[in-house]
Amino acid sequence: MSRRYQGKGYVHGHSDRELERLQDQASTLADLLHHDTYYPQGSRVLEAGCGSGAQTRILARRSPGAHFTSVDVSPDAVEKARVSLAREGLANVIFRQADVFHLPFDSESFDHVFVCFLLEHLQDPVRALACLKGVLKPGGTITVIEGDHGSAFFHPDSEDARKAIGCLVEIQRRMGGNALIGRELFHLMHDAGFASVRVSPRFVYADGNRPDLVEGFTKNTFTAMVEGVGEKVRELDLMEPAAWQRGIRDLYRTAGPGGTFCYTFFKATGVKE
């Protein structure tokens, strides 16, 4: 999924609805994505690409003794994150505007690095990982979480729905990103020179037995995200409008009785030797 822009702009825009979508996503997926991430008392952690803080609040709560420095290339997003975390009384995070390719930190100054839904937006993810490796202490770890829109499948199946998802992938590609990046984390981490690389897929499966996932993920996270690029799809003439509308309707239909929706996130960890 995705929260921030970098270079050519943020594919999902910055509307209030988008902010709501990101919070829905973060809380629905918090356990699945974050249950095995904990940073010890006193450790210094860099979160690169914090956006408006949707993951930051989860990290900061899970590791109350760690000191987080959360950066994003967008000054607006950083300001929103700062205000919202201060309102929640989370005091173990410092926010700062910064570009991952030009980090304003001394080399080897962090114990850990955390990256979520950032690499998918970058033209050169390996270089970004190498920049992050530069500010990491030897023996420090990096944790990377990314989605993969090519992992989505559902019932009832629908060619229009698959094409609508393909439009989002194509728009992100034209903006320099890669919405199919999850499956590539293994080689990207290796290419950036990390050791002990481990990739762990996080499978989301929503059916009628999991109404919170159907609501929070199928509808309010994934389908809302695809729907959100509708205007760009029209502008770029990527799909016939009637087919697009059928595609979106069909995605919402997978949240109906008997429907199922599947999606895979990938979480990778590596060590700087």
Place this chain on the structure above:
Amino acid sequence: MSRRYQGKGYVHGHSDRELERLQDQASTLADLLHHDTYYPQGSRVLEAGCGSGAQTRILARRSPGAHFTSVDVSPDAVEKARVSLAREGLANVIFRQADVFHLPFDSESFDHVFVCFLLEHLQDPVRALACLKGVLKPGGTITVIEGDHGSAFFHPDSEDARKAIGCLVEIQRRMGGNALIGRELFHLMHDAGFASVRVSPRFVYADGNRPDLVEGFTKNTFTAMVEGVGEKVRELDLMEPAAWQRGIRDLYRTAGPGGTFCYTFFKATGVKE
């Protein structure tokens, strides 16, 4: 995946290589698919669609006190299964040739029913489930495992590889089956009238850290299965031969350095009320 024919014939044929592929598949995936299936001492279990016994031997070993009756529509498959399990000294299984739509058993005569890679080959999976429900005692459980070829994605990505998989899906469709059935288990079980339906996805992820899965699943199970319909693809002229060959080469390439392969099985359980 799939082991048996029914109606219009078995999509993968009956060669020795296919038998080897099925055994590779079964042992590689045994824990993932079967770790949470156990039948108590003295219980009577019907396995419908046992094929040549690749799953039967795992079931029979895991629940040594249960009495299995394993049936398949193919007399040849049943005979192979009988010989091979006798050779292994597994005495808690009776084999019998039988059609799932005309089961030669009294109604309500089994405590549990187990079905693996059967429904994907049937034109009317709901009717098959209803027939199985007929021989199940009230309060008894059914366990169903199926794959879903639309769940496959991989790195390096390849349009030819995706089309090659699509040919297998199309051939199975023309034979009356559905290679995308995994995502549908939730509604199929409901439609057949089972209660307490629970579906649990089983995600296979193979990268360079898991050489046994790369070998046993990516190469010897999945890619070998797609490759196995090559002759039918040529006969039916479903794909240009050079593109087909690139597709198979590209699938094998996902087993190379930096490659990744993802696939999802679905395991569903339900209760007869």
